[in-house]
Every structure is written in structure tokens, then in C-alpha cells.
Amino acid sequence: MTTPAPMEQFRAYLSREGLRYTRQRRAIVEAFFGSGEHLPLAEIHALARTREPSIGFATVYRTMKLLVRSGLAVEQRFDEGQSRYEPVTERGHHDHLICVRCGRIVEFEDGVIEARQEAIAARHGFRMFSHRHEIYGECLEGCPEPSSER
Amino acid sequence: MTTPAPMEQFRAYLSREGLRYTRQRRAIVEAFFGSGEHLPLAEIHALARTREPSIGFATVYRTMKLLVRSGLAVEQRFDEGQSRYEPVTERGHHDHLICVRCGRIVEFEDGVIEARQEAIAARHGFRMFSHRHEIYGECLEGCPEPSSER
DNA sequence: CTCGTTGCAAACCTTTTGCAAGGAG
DNA sequence: CTCCTTGCAAAAGGTTTGCAACGAG
Numbered sequence: 311m312t313t314p315a316p317m318e319q320f321r322a323y324l325s326r327e328g329l330r331y332t333r334q335r336r337a338i339v340e341a342f343f344g345s346g347e348h349l350p351l352a353e354i355h356a357l358a359r360t361r362e363p364s365i366g367f368a369t370v371y372r373t374m375k376l377l378v379r380s381g382l383a384v385e386q387r388f389d390e391g392q393s394r395y396e397p398v399t400e401r402g403h404h405d406h407l408i409c410v411r412c413g414r415i416v417e418f419e420d421g422v423i424e425a426r427q428e429a430i431a432a433r434h435g436f437r438m439f440s441h442r443h444e445i446y447g448e449c450l451e452g453c454p455e456p457s458s459e460r
Numbered sequence: 461m462t463t464p465a466p467m468e469q470f471r472a473y474l475s476r477e478g479l480r481y482t483r484q485r486r487a488i489v490e491a492f493f494g495s496g497e498h499l500p501l502a503e504i505h506a507l508a509r510t511r512e513p514s515i516g517f518a519t520v521y522r523t524m525k526l527l528v529r530s531g532l533a534v535e536q537r538f539d540e541g542q543s544r545y546e547p548v549t550e551r552g553h554h555d556h557l558i559c560v561r562c563g564r565i566v567e568f569e570d571g572v573i574e575a576r577q578e579a580i581a582a583r584h585g586f587r588m589f590s591h592r593h594e595i596y597g598e599c600l601e602g603c604p605e606p607s608s609e610r
Numbered sequence: 611c612t613c614g615t616t617g618c619a620a621a622c623c624t625t626t627t628g629c630a631a632g633g634a635g
Numbered sequence: 636c637t638c639c640t641t642g643c644a645a646a647a648g649g650t651t652t653g654c655a656a657c658g659a660g
Binding site: 480481482483501502517518521522541542543 | 625
């Protein structure tokens with residue numbers, strides 16, 4: 311259940327930049343787009359290794375940076391040590407609700423909040439570039455105990 | 461221009477917990493409450509050293525953790541490597557607007573956003589514990605070039 | 611063939627921890 | 636006196652970088 315489109319975009323980005331489409335990059339990008347979202351780098355590494363066992367984590371870091379630069383992924387830094395990466399889809403921008411117990415991550419989007427942010431920035435003489443908005447709590451219904459996702 | 465009240469609260473917290481009020485803790489806490497807000501730990505360390513030159517950074521980390529546990533400070537982790545600490549005042553909760561050019565940090569508070577967050581959490585079956593909301597942009601009027609605060 | 615890429619290990623940075631010496635109560 | 640605290644240095648994470656060997660085009 312791989313998603314073909316982003317792969318093509320990545321190949322296009324690479325050749326446009328004079329960069330190479332290597333076995334490793336293919337393995338990493340396929341693993342990334344073929345799996346769940348909000349993946350920590352370590353998990354992307356593990357997934358990519360099932361395709362190309364010799365991949366080192368430095369290569370994963372480097373490739374994820376390329377994906378971010380190409381606009382196909384965004385880096386997330388929640389309240390934990392590691393970075394997570396999320397594919398950029400046609401859905402566009404959204405923020406996150408995070409269960410501090412089981413680690414579940416739910417996306418949300420709210421036009422009213424977005425609009426007020428702009429107003430707040432303007433009122434303080436700022437031009438807004440981006441924002442991050444995370445709501446931490448616990449999911450009440452069927453919150454499984456702490457998962458490996460955390 | 462030191463603020464006396466939080467110092468007393470900290471002493472009370474320490475004795476309540478059977479902990480000790482040492483020269484180092486006094487220097488750190490005075491430096492912290494007597495200065496600007498949103499201080500990175502390295503800066504608190506430098507300030508405390510002007511009073512007690514032998515203070516090591518491990519002591520600053522340990523003391524700031526006590527301040528957070530006692531409810532007198534909150535730890536902030538913006539999009540940078542280090543943590544910053546902010547005194548908890550009677551003003552209560554607020555979020556931040558951050559200039560990515562000069563590092564200026566402005567606080568804001570918006571009841572509408574707060575209310576919508578609660579609604580969003582509830583709609584997704586979450587009980588909200590906390591949130592973080594940062595708006596990144598650039599301040600238009602008199603934005604000094606990159607400061608050491610960054 | 612060229613020159614970008616990889617894997618490894620070392621370097622980095624911030625934060626944490628172990629421990630013997632120091633000091634508050 | 637007791638036991639909490641300190642300073643130092645080492646350990647811990649997570650991320651980045653230098654470099655010789657590798658390999659895509």
C-alpha cells in the first residue's frame with residue numbers, strides 16, 4: 311500500500327537539484343510514505359532497514375532533511391527528545407492533539423484559531439510565518455497503555 | 461529591583477519538602493526572579509555566577525527543576541536547542557509570539573482560542589491537560605538584528 | 611570517469627547522573 | 636552529627652559531520 315505520487319515528486323526534486331536517486335534513498339522514502347504518519351526518525355530507520363539492512367541513521371537524517379527541503383515532509387518536535395516526520399499531503403496545514411498516556415496523535419484544524427492568530431500577530435506588529443499548536447491531554451475512550459509510539 | 465515574594469515562596473517550599481536553602485539556590489533564584497523573562501538556562505547560570513562564581517551548571521539545572529516543581533517557574537522549549545525558564549506570575553497562562561529574526565518574545569493570551577481548544581479536545585474524546593501555542597514571525601517595527609537572546 | 615552518497619565513528623550540544631567532599635539545620 | 640547539596644566529570648540522548656570507500660549517471 312505504497313503511495314506512488316510523492317515518490318515521483320522526490321525523484322523530480324533530486325534530478326532538478328543534480329542529486330542522485332540511490333537504493334538507500336528509495337528505501338527510506340518508500341518506508342516513510344508507505345507507513346503511518348508522525349514517525350520518529352528511529353522508526354523510519356528501522357522500516358528502511360527491512361528493505362536495505364545496511365542503512366545507517368546518518369543517511370536517514372540526511373534523506374529526511376532532503377524530504378523537508380523538497381517540501382514533501384515536515385519535521386515535528388513535540389515535547390519529547392526526538393523529531394518526528396510527517397508527510398505533506400493535499401490536506402494542508404493542521405495542528406496536533408497528543409495523548410500523554412498512550413502517545414496517540416490526532417490532527418486538528420480550526421479556522422477560527424487560524425484567523426485569530428493572524429490578528430494577534432498583526433496587533434503586536436508581527437508578520438506571521440508559521441506557528442505550532444499542540445494540545446496535550448489524555449484520550450478517554452480506550453486509551454491503551456503506553457505504546458512504543460511514545 | 462528584586463521581587464521578594466517568590467523568594468519567600470521558594471523558601472517555604474524547600475522547608476516544607478525537607479530541602480535546604482543554600483547559597484547557590486539563593487543566587488540562582490535571585491538571578492532568575494530579578495531579571496528578564498524567558499531566560500535560557502545558560503543565561504541564568506551566567507547571572508547566578510556573578511553572585512556565586514563557583515556554581516556549576518548541574519546545580520542550575522537541579523535548582524530550576526525545583527522551581528518548576530514548586531510551581532514558581534515554567535520550562536519553555538521553543539524551536540531551538542535549549543530550554544528557557546519563565547517565572548510564574550499572577551497574570552497566569554499565556555502563549556508566545558516569537559520573532560525569528562531578532563529573537564524577541566511577546567506574550568499573548570486569547571480567550572477565544574483557549575475556549576476552542578477545549579472544544580476541540582472534547583470533540584476528539586480528549587481531556588486537555590495543557591497546550592503550547594507559538595506563533596513565529598518577524599516583528600516589523602524596529603526589529604534589531606539577531607540578538608544574543610536567540 | 612566524476613562527483614554525489616554512504617556507513618562508520620567521532621564530534622557536538624544540551625541535559626542528566628554518580629560520587630566524594632562540603633555544608634545547612 | 637546527619638543527610639541533603641555541590642562541583643566535577645562522565646554518561647546519556649539525539650543530531651551532525653569528516654572521511655575514505657562506494658556507486659549513480
